[in-house]
Amino acid sequence: MASKYYVEGTKRASKVEDLFAAVAPRYDLINDIQSLGMHRLWKRQLVEAARPAPGDVALDLCCGTGDVAFALADRGAVVTGIDFSAAMLDVARRRPGRPSVTFVQGDAMALPVADASADVVTVAYGLRNVADIPRALAEWRRVLRPGGRLVVLEFGKPPGRAWRWFYFQYLQWVVPVFGRLFCGDADTHGYILESLLRYPGQRGIDEQLRALGFHDTHVVDLMGGAMSLNIATR
């Protein structure tokens, strides 16, 4: 099962960059296929939970090809999408733009953003990929204003054992086939289960958020916990 894109230690970030450079041209297509289009619904739920008001300053971190950044802008927010992958940002910038969205290349663990300057921080399928989760969460808290909201959408760990087993079988045996078919490399998508197994899961993240001083934290399990939202207020 070991994917060459998952390594612990100092090379973690550069392997993740390699991964998204490889998948960028087909990323949106594979997302639609592997989730049967459901990722669009989950991203809508993320934006609902973020509740951006017109004029709010929103950061969409690990923005990839821009789905969430554009959806926040459609709700009236002034959005900066930040990602370290030039290849993913290229795809985002080629999509029909919105005047209130800017894409910036940067590291989600060291943001080029002032303290307490954002009303909303959203992260879709990014947290599982960062090299140091506690550091990333602390950085996201730094840039939020008091009362600002953080919403993280991520692959989850279903609490029910039978569903979790079935779901992990799907990630182990079916999803890598999409990597092989569309990127010529099963490892690009074998990475999803490998990184998820090492992820603390939605309840582990909830504990970390509370430990960092976020309040009103809660978890929303989507599809029996196969996907999850972590919601928190600075």
Ligand SMILES: C[S@@+](CC[C@H](N)C(=O)[O-])C[C@H]1O[C@@H](n2cnc3c(N)ncnc32)[C@H](O)[C@@H]1O
């Ligand atoms: C699975 S994609 C998600 C893209 C988009 N948010 C979505 O949901 O469609 C993960 C993204 O996180 C980015 N990423 C991972 N670690 C990052 C980091 N430390 N800083 C910035 N971007 C990062 C990758 O380049 C990639 O574009």
